[in-house]
Amino acid sequence: MSTNLRIALRFLTARKRSMLMSLAGIVFGVGFFIVTQAQTSGFEQFFIRTILGTNGAIRIEDKFQDTIFSMVAAGHSAGASKFEAAADRSGRKYIEGVEDPALITEALRKFRNVSGVSTVVQGSVIADSSFKNDSAKVYGIKLEDHLAVSDLAAQVLRGSGSLEDFRNTPQGVLMGKVLADRLQLKPGDSLILQAGTEQRRYRVSALYATGVSDIDRVRIYLHLGEARSLLKRTAGASFIQVALFDRDRAPQDASQMEQVLRHSAKSWQEREESWLQAFKALQISAALTVSTIILISGLGMFNTLAMIVIEKTKEIAILRSMGYMRRDISRIFLWLGAIVLVIGTIGGWGLGAGVTYGVSKMPIRIRGIFSADSFQVSWNIWHYVVATITATVVVMTAAVIPARRAARLEPGDIIRGTSQ
């Protein structure tokens, strides 16, 4: 153990009460920082899992053609790069839907990061039960393909029918729980779907709940062939849903797909930008709020160390007379800060982890943008790292000033009793 650390450890007991207060501030600051980050990012991660499990990582939609406006905007005439040209969407002419889904699907499967592709035909219908009718949207899918790009299998509610029934029943439908409740339908019941003049009878195979009420209120899954017949769309697709191995690469992949396929490709980050920004703002706001606890404990630390410097001027002078350098004195006080920082941070980690675990077990009913019955938390090492960095910056900054002041003390002045 270094001599400076040894001295710092003894000085630590000089002002026990205020040291303990500073320590408690750091423990609570670090702990609550971790808890708030775990919660906000927990809900964000849950939201992302929900939207990825429902709408996929990338959606390939309308075909587009460049116009003279889009080319000028993209800088073709100014010699801009190919990427910049592709990135500019203004002035493009869009043609609704995917004309040749088989061709696009084949091309998509060649992307290394693509794990699944599902062709979807979508259209508006009136759903009519014996109780009432309501507007809805049918999504024609190939079940196996769609299971590969969504969490539909997990979203089917236990005890509310089965996917197996849907797989084996050409007239089967998967219906959102909210819509089914409005129409008072349960698995096995029949309903009529009307699109334009076309009316067909179907049977509810299973109910599902994505947790996103906007989806669960309107969406009905049909077999792709049935949807084509009902909507009278014998060819093409409304969109193609794509799943990725690495979801974080979606924007880059979408950009590449757009260039290659000449179809609009939207990543989940782009589709859900507003919600993601709201989560990010919440996360930053929580971090800033909780950081004030660390900041206040840092001020307390500064105050405590400044008091110790005043109380220990004679000890500083005697150390200097014995040959301890200015940097030794400075290090003693930095060690003091570091000791409190280390104990406080480790305590904060423990508190943060404990409270995070406790919070994750707390029941809470959330319905709307997602469905959750308990607090969602995210266990992420970076929450602990950022909390530690924040505490380190605050505490060590608080320690530097008293440390420098202590190092500047002139031993002769102190011993003579004329120290200012």
Add this chain to the structure above:
Amino acid sequence: MSAPPDSSGLRPPASGLPAQGGKAALALRCENLHRHLGVGEGRVHVLRGVSFEARRGHVTAIVGPSGCGKSTLLYLLGLLDQPENGSIWIRDQLMSNSSDLDRTAARCAHIGFVFQFHFLMQEFSALENVMMPMRKLGTMGEEQMAGRARSLLAGVGLADKTHRLATQLSGGEQQRVAVARALANQPAIILADEPTGNLDVRNSALVFDLLTRLAKENNQAVVLVTHNPDIASRCDEIKPMRDGEFVG
């Protein structure tokens, strides 16, 4: 250079350097030291061209009335302060204009201090206090340092109180620990500022005897500032000071 430490960690006196009589080696020398203290109208010319020498094995007392500049001179000699004019040599090395780093290193290796108010580190035991200068010098291992500290504390009659905190010792005992601490790094020079000023007669005599005996045994130069005429009279040399100058 002094001889290596023996098994107890204590170095024997350097050979060829007579403790008394003859021409002992110079440990410390200063010439024409000037120092002002205070600011503005309160500025006082405390030292007015003081020159001084301290030899190994000799005990020199600086005496004089309060405010004559004794302590200021001692702090300058101990490199705790810097003169405005004049030169200080520690073991023939000019130190008066050297950097703070060099002066601090010189204090660590060559100078031991004993102050009126012992200035022990209250949170540390007697043993740890004595080991403190050795830890900084860093020439001995932990066991060797502890051994030497125990020997020094035994030498000042505190063998059975090595693990007591400074706060658990009497005033006289604390000052004896301070003497042991001043001797810890076997410095060439011991500077003592009123080392007995805060002690009763019995403890004053005890501390002075210890300081001078151990310093002479180790062939160290002792310069002490005192108001006590009995103490001064027992030193090898008395240097009276008045108004910032040596007189007589």
